Every structure is written in structure tokens, then in C-alpha cells.
Amino acid sequence: MNRLYLSSDYGAMALVAALRDLxxxxxxMAAKIQQCTLWxxxxxxxxxxxxxxxxxxxxxxxxxxxxxxKPVVLERALTHILQLAGECLLEWEMIxxxxxxxxxxxxxxxxxxxxxxxxxxxxxx
Amino acid sequence: MNIIYQxxxxxxxxxxxxxxxxxxxxxxxxPTVKEVMNLPDFDRSLDTYIGTLFYKGKDECxxxxxxxxxxxxxxxxxxxxxxxxxxIGQDPxxxxxxxxxxxxxxxxxxxxxxxxxYGFWWMGRRLAAYGVRKSYPRLVTLVxxxxxxxHRT
Numbered sequence: 001m002n003r004l005y006l007s008s009d010y011g012a013m014a015l016v017a018a019l020r021d022l023x024x025x026x027x028x029m030a031a032k033i034q035q036c037t038l039w040x041x042x043x044x045x046x047x048x049x050x051x052x053x054x055x056x057x058x059x060x061x062x063x064x065x066x067x068x069x070k071p072v073v074l075e076r077a078l079t080h081i082l083q084l085a086g087e088c089l090l091e092w093e094m095i096x097x098x099x100x101x102x103x104x105x106x107x108x109x110x111x112x113x114x115x116x117x118x119x120x121x122x123x124x125x
Numbered sequence: 126m127n128i129i130y131q132x133x134x135x136x137x138x139x140x141x142x143x144x145x146x147x148x149x150x151x152x153x154x155x156p157t158v159k160e161v162m163n164l165p166d167f168d169r170s171l172d173t174y175i176g177t178l179f180y181k182g183k184d185e186c187x188x189x190x191x192x193x194x195x196x197x198x199x200x201x202x203x204x205x206x207x208x209x210x211x212x213i214g215q216d217p218x219x220x221x222x223x224x225x226x227x228x229x230x231x232x233x234x235x236x237x238x239x240x241x242x243y244g245f246w247w248m249g250r251r252l253a254a255y256g257v258r259k260s261y262p263r264l265v266t267l268v269x270x271x272x273x274x275x276h277r278t
Contacts, residue, residue: 048204050212063212065205069198074205076176077195081206084127084178084191085215 003093004063006075009100010044011051011066012110016121017097018053018064029121037107044105048074071096126188128271129222131203135179135194136170137237138225138264141257143181143190145268152269155261161254168240168250170194176202188275199226218278223271228263232256 003021007013019032027035036053037043043051047066054062067074075094082092101117104110111118128146130139144150144164161167166179175194183189195202203222210217233256240249257264 046204047198048201048208050205050208052212065208066201067198067205068201069196070175073176073196074202077178077193077202078205078209080176080178080193081209081220082213085210085213085220087213 001058001060001091001093002063003060003095004050004065004078005095005097006065006067006071007097007100008069008071009066009102010047010068010105011064012044012101012104013097013099014064014066015043015051015053016117017095018062021060021062022054022056028123030118031122033110033121034107037110044109126218126275127191127220128184128188128275129178129191129193129220130225131193131195131199131222132224132226132229133194133196133199134170134172134175134237134241135177135192136166136168136241137233137253137257138229138260139192139194140164140166140170140181141261142223142225142228142264142268143192145265146190146271147182147184152265155258158251158254158258161257162250166192168237168246168253170241172241186275193222199224221271221274223267225264225267228267229260230256232259 005014005017015033015036019029040051047068050063050065053064056062075096082089101114104113130142132139145152150156175196179192181190181192210220233253236249236253236256240246240253
């Protein structure tokens with residue numbers, strides 16, 4: 001089973017949602033996001049690329065993608081391509097996010113533009 | 126093997142390129158405005174279908190031809206499709222995505238906007254077809270390049 005989060009930005013909101021889905025213990029959400037942006041330096045500078053974020057305890061692979069425009073368009077296109085490639089659509093769950101972090105291309109940009117969100121993510125763990 | 130002609134909304138350039146590829150429009154002359162407008166899918170796709178893959182038919186070599194509109198951020202869309210194919214381990218040579226939007230002129234884009242966006246389809250469709258005539262040699266060259274590449278592989 002695969003789950004893909006799509007956000008209309010460079011991928012910041014999709015990464016937040018994907019990491020929340022992983023529900024692993026340990027560092028706070030904010031720290032995990034920072035860690036991810038360090039591991040995959042181009043994660044928010046290459047919208048359109050699908051990144052593997054992790055695997056849930058129930059063995060669901062979590063992916064994220066920044067779409068820059070209407071996520072519904074890419075959701076539709078990717079669904080059709082999957083079908084054409086002979087993949088089982090039931091193995092793929094695509095989750096479109098209603099909100100995006102516009103103009104966020106880096107961790108520092110995320111901190112600068114969304115300080116309240118960072119604070120909430122740090123507190124909630 | 127699948128050929129996907131891609132443009133903004135799967136209504137003009139990709140539809141015309143697919144029609145040339147499938148022999149529905151001539152390669153050796155410029156079609157009339159009426160011939161272009163007679164294509165059943167020319168200037169028909171709505172904005173709500175952006176992202177939808179349309180099957181157009183099989184060519185003489187048995188290759189499936191599709192059209193796909195990826196909207197404003199088409200580069201991002203192309204990257205995501207390539208990324209997905211890589212992810213699922215699909216052989217990249219079984220898909221060829223051809224960007225057709227660069228082949229058309231401003232006239233077609235204007236006609237398309239008038240027709241699809243503002244609802245002036247009577248005038249917009251004719252203007253788009255007239256624009257396609259202007260850019261037709263470029264579309265034919267694009268299709269011929271694709272076909273030549275296919276024959277080489």
C-alpha cells in the first residue's frame with residue numbers, strides 16, 4: 001500500500017502531512033521536518049518530484065509531492081498513468097491537501113514565514 | 126509503447142499532433158480551417174479535464190497515442206509523471222511524453238482562451254483552428270521527429 005500527499009506549494013505542507021502520518025515516536029515534528037530537509041536538500045526546490053518519506057507501522061509507504069498548481073490536476077494525471085502502467089489503483093491512495101505554504105523553498109523559509117506553525121509543531125511533538 | 130502528446134488543456138496542440146500522428150490530418154499539406162474544426166476533439170476539452178489522459182487510437186505500428194493536458198505548471202507535471210514511472214519501476218522506454226504546446230502560436234492560445242475560458246466558442250474555435258494552420262508545419266515536424274525516433278528504436 002502506498003500513500004501520496006499532494007500540496008499546492010513546493011511540497012512543504014505535503015511533508016508536514018506525510019510526517020504526521022508516520023506517527024513515529026522521538027523528536028518533535030519540527031525537528032523531523034528540519035531533519036528531512038537536511039537529508040534531502042532538494043526536497044522543496046524540485047516540485048513535481050515524488051519523495052519517499054517513510055513507512056508506517058502498518059506497512060504503508062508514505063510519499064510526498066509539491067505540485068505548485070492545482071493538486072487535483074496531478075492527482076488525475078498520476079492516476080491515469082498508474083492505470084496505463086498496469087498498476088493496481090487500490091494500492092495507491094492520493095491525498096490532496098487544501099492548504100499550502102506558499103513560497104517556502106527551504107527550512108529557513110519555513111521558519112521565517114510560518115513561525116506559529118513551527119511553534120505548534122514543536123510543542124505537539 | 127505509448128506516445129503521449131502533452132499541452133495545456135488537451136484541446137488544441139496535442140489534439141492536432143495526435144491527429145497528424147494517426148493520419149487523421151494530412152502531413153503533406155496544410156489542412157483547411159474546416160478540416161481542423163471537424164476533428165471531434167478539437168477545442169472540446171474543458172478545464173475540469175486537465176490532467177486526464179485521453180486515448181486517441183493506435184498508429185500503423187500499433188503504438189497507442191494519447192493526449193494529456195497538464196495546465197500551467199506542465200514542467201512540474203512532467204517531472205511528477207517521470208518520477209512516478211521511476212518509482213513503480215516502469216521501463217521508461219514504454220512511455221514517450223511529447224510537449225506539443227511550443228508548436229502553436231499566440232493566435233491558437235487566444236482562440237482557445239476565448240472559446241474554453243470565456244465561452245465565445247463560435248469565434249474562439251475558428252481563431253484557434255486558423256492559428257493551428259499557421260503553426261501546422263511545426264506540428265508536422267514534431268510528429269515526424271517522434272515517428273523517426275520510434276523507427277530508429
